[in-house]
Amino acid sequence: MFVKQLYTSCISEAAYYVESEGEAVIIDPLRDIEEYLLLATERKATIKYIFETHFHADFVSGHLDLAASTGATIVYGPNTQTKFKAHVATDGEVFTIGNITIKVLHTPGHTLESSCYLLCNEQGQEYAVFTGDTLFVGDVGRPDLSQKEERLTTEALAGMLYDSLQSKIMPLADDVILYPAHGAGSSCGKNLGTENESTIGEQKQTNYALQPQTKEEFIKAITEGLQEPPKYFPINAQINKEGYENLEALLEKGMQPLSVSAFKEKSKQDECIIVDTRPAALFVDGFVPGAIFIGLEGRFAEWAASILPFDKRILLVTEDGKEKETITRLARVGFENIDGCLKGGFEAWKNAGEPIDLLIEVDADELAMDIPFDDNLVVVDVRKETEYGNGHLKQAINIPLENLTDPASMADLDDNHNIYVHCAGGYRSVIASSLLKREGIHNIRNITGGWDAILEEKDRFVIEKTEAVLN
Template sequence: MKIEQIYTGCLAHAAYYIENNGVAAVFDPLREVQPYLDRAKKDNAKIKYVFETHFHADFVSGHLDLRKKAGSQIVFGPGAKPAYEAITAEDGQLFEVGDYKVKVIHTPGHTMESTTYLLIDENGKEHGIITGDTLFIGDVGRPDLAQHVVSELTEEKLAGHLYDSLRNKIMPLSDDLIVYPNHGAGSACGKMMSKETTDTLGNQKKVNYALRADMTKEEFIKELLTGLTTPPGYFPQNVLMNIKGYESLDKIMDRATTAFSPEAFEAAANETGALVLDTRDAQDFAKGFIPNSINIGLEGSFAQWVGEMIPDVKHEILLVTYPGKEEEAITRLSRVGYDNTLGFLKGGFDSWKKAGRGYENADRITVKEFEKAMSDEKPLIIDVRKKSEFDSEHVVGAINVPLNQINQNLAQFPKDRPFILHCAGGYRSMIAASILKQRGWNDFVDVIGGFDEIAKTDIPKSEYICPTTLL
């Protein structure tokens, strides 16, 4: 069967493309739809359907633009109530894509409209299942997101529905089916997903904790809900955009690709109160940046950290990027619903410096300098990695303030004594450093290379959870 997984690492997201006899379908597309249109053009095919496994929380889907540009029909599973024209399929309904068939299997649990699509080839053989956020490789979808949109859908209720869906709809299917999930490791839609992005259903029945044959519903609910972290604040906003509709990406790009001179950029920031978002790498940002700007580098998990650190998707944004990276930044912002980019600094940060405008820098130290500080004194060390990373191993005496909790825990960062900041590799700690600089902290340094470099030294480390660690 001709199926292609189109994987986007920044969001740990997988879309799928199938084609047969000049007819194609796309499953769970991202916001920018040109790659799917180009793929269909290569096959001389028409995209007949856009299948959605559910109303997504972690990205804005491209289904509406595909309908507009390719004339595709949008298909949701049972119970979906979008505010635009779409097919709400019935459980068991069959759709034809050339000589292929796509069978709707309603699998509520992650959300109530969540649906798995069974792929059947031209010979009538069942090939695989596109599972959305119902079943991942090594995990299953978290059941606590829908309650942020519909309050009576508690996580316990949804977890119960998910147990029934897995046992009654998924596990009875053939072991040789290939599982095609919507996400891989790094997504916030699960807690322990594998780095692998496909597997056989038979192997998942053996290794996936949530598919144990002897597991009771009570055990499933308890294990599924244990260890869930708070979902990013932008998730409910993206769900509503996917339900209600959104502005075309073309219009957003036209509006956002406004190039500002340094003078005009500063005036726009002052007049609008827009957030100045600097997307350069940490090392370049540290050497010089516009005062009050926030650093979230394009080369990391950019969209996810934007969603974590900027609570309102409607916040107006002004961009500082490397020249030539402006459209990429705007596109990746819009993937997660941040559609109010006003424009960018023409020529990047160098143009700001050449114009003689003021800038700041962030102090950084090497791991050797960190070792010397540890031997000469007892510095306060603040580790901004996730709690699970910190618990696995950390510098003795360090305090853990996970980056996504920094705004709620600014009191943990002293202004009356210096401190040392680090994460795993320097990406997240520079986000933290930029936020602290914006809020008035100056007496701190960031460790270049973070814990990845610290781990190579003889600096004392511990797996003991420090009593001052934030839960």
Template sequence: MKVEQIYTSCLAQGAYYIESHGEAAVIDPLREVDQYIAMAKDRKAKIKYVFETHFHADFVSSHIDLAKKTGAIIVYGPTTVKTGFDFVVGEDGQEFKLGNVKIRLLHTPGHTMESSCYLLIDETGKETALFSGDTLFIDDVGRPDLAQKVIAELTQEKLAAHLFDSLRNKIMPLPDHIIIYPGHGAGSACGKKMSDETSDTLGHQKETNYALRADMTKEEFIDDILTGLTPPPGYFPQNVLINIQGYQNIDSVIKKAKTPLTVNAFEKAMLEHCAIIIDTRDAQAFAKGFIPDSYNIGIDGSFANWVGTTIVNTKQAILIVADPGREEEVAKRLARIGFDNALGFLKGGIDAWKKAGKELEMITSITANHLATIKQKEPVAILDVRRASEYNSEHILNAINMPLDYIKNSIKKLDKEKTYYVHCRSGYRSMVFVSILKSMGFKNLIDIKGGIIALKKTKKFNISEYKEPTTLL
């Protein structure tokens, strides 16, 4: 028996490959299927099942493409949802034979109503591992407010009550030695305070996970789970529907996105399709010259999350600017979250645009020390675009918290004639923020290189730990 965790950091997502005696199963696979097919081929195994813990909101699964390419059976937990593809509706307690092992479905509603965990039973009949999806994370549990974005009557209170029962009745009675393999880790928006660890024993989680406290009442649980939840990224409901209704073949999506476009063809596509240009280069390289109205969302960061958060509409036409050789990587990461309408990339990158004599824009980006010098001469308005929780932990005195997560609300809160100095933690999110607002007509935003890390190093700014931030939302 083999169990492999395939962890994708940019989405903080764990998929799993299980194999026994020539048969394999994949749990919660990401959109691109080749990696799973290659694993099975290398081991001379056949993928028999694709197990889904629920209809995902934060990424598009490869369940449909993987089943078509391998003949695997798609399995979901109990649900009445009508889909655009064939699948098996598993029953609570149903066991699926895989080689010499068995996988038992445990229906655990709460995160969503169809949410299920999969219990691995080894060759000797011993319960060994639980693939817990978004029901149980390491040091956290799945948020119970996402399903109501799709089905209004499923209130977060109702779902939280279901989650309490699922944890107490289905998971906590399992043996302490069982390894928990969750669907996500720290950085995912599917929970609120997940650990950086990507697996743990159930016994240890009973000791450390706030949601598994043995003497917790259902009312206490509901209150704890719902406290501190922030609105999820806007693209989540669309991804749920894509996973339910179906999607384009991944190969055709990537092929279209990898279409090389000359400068003239790129410009034509901009106009004809009202496309958004996503420039995926490093923030400081972008600042020195970019195509007007481009969004800078760097590929070397939480790219998919910020595309989905700032653009939201998965059907939006997109054009790609990337460092040569990274176009396919960008295309795959867009497809992971259902942005399938990438029309191609600028052949030759930004250098081709420059050589063609086309217009370039720039963003002023200054050092923390430079800002300190300006501050000595005149008042400065500082925008902190980190999340409220980060801001609450520590922030520059009098800085205004305006999280990138809710950038669409910023337009009516800012004065286009006023100069603002923008920072995040390290300089990635601030450039995303400034580039998007610049495309909307805000010309007086200045980026701070290195973010709050650099600002603190200067020792020229007062750091506040005031717990009630001034937030423009």
């Protein structure tokens, strides 16, 4: 038996390869399937099944392309309805892979079809459980992501999750390995632990959701403090149910190199959006006017899906050789309308004598010097509400980055203000500044190092906390 976790840190997602006697299964594959095919080829194995723990909302699965490439059967748990061919398993159904078995444990709560897969080794012993978004290290899946479609309340789904954990997870032996679908940073739970795997015994001891408690206490514990889920979650879930364009075809179209003149012409059509994925340090020194910065060095796919509209055409400005990576990572969260890349990148644009824009950056100490003498100064803190609540500058207004695409959020900002933008470390604030500039607000200064740099100079600032946000 061979088990391998394939973890993608930029979206905190774990897929799994399980193999025995030349037969393999993939659990919760990403849309780009090359890694799974290569691994199976290297190990001289045939992919027999593709197990999906549920309809994912935070990424587009690779189930359809992988099934088309391998002939493997797509398997979902009970209560699943799809627009493509799939095997809908019954609770307790057992699948044989070589000399091992995988048993379906239906665990509704995160979604109605959510299921875990219990792996038994060659001796028939329970070895590991792949829990999807039912159980994480230190947390459980949030129960508020599918209730609108299923016409169930968050509390009703939380109650189902309690029953699922008590009846299907808690009876498992302490030494059974826990393999979840996500790690720290995922929005599919409230506060996932930093480890990407654990054991059932460890979680029984440390996971707040598995402690002795009534159903009512459990429901309260997992529903309190839930922030609004990312707006793109319903879009990705729908794509996973209905299907999508083949990734290879999408790459062929998206990687089309466009000359400067062709790029300019396309950018004028149908409110096309220019996305610049170069490192922030390069972007601030010069970029195509109107471009939105979302650098590959951060949680690129998540921010792209949170900020960019899915119904607009996208043109890309990337570093040389980063075109495929950019399109692949966009495809992971459902973007299929990419119309090409600027050939030669930003340097080609600049060398052609086209107009450029840039972003002024200042250190925290310069902000400290400006605050007492500038009545027109506005500090925009684009961190999340909880981050802001834990400590912020007295002068700062909080506009979380994901809200900046709402015109109402910018209503009180204009070029008459001297706007200083910051986040925690500097990545999100560059995104925010590019969004503000795209809306015609140019009197902006990005604070390098963000809140971390401000704290290093904290004696020069007045810092407040917002208890209402913390509670």
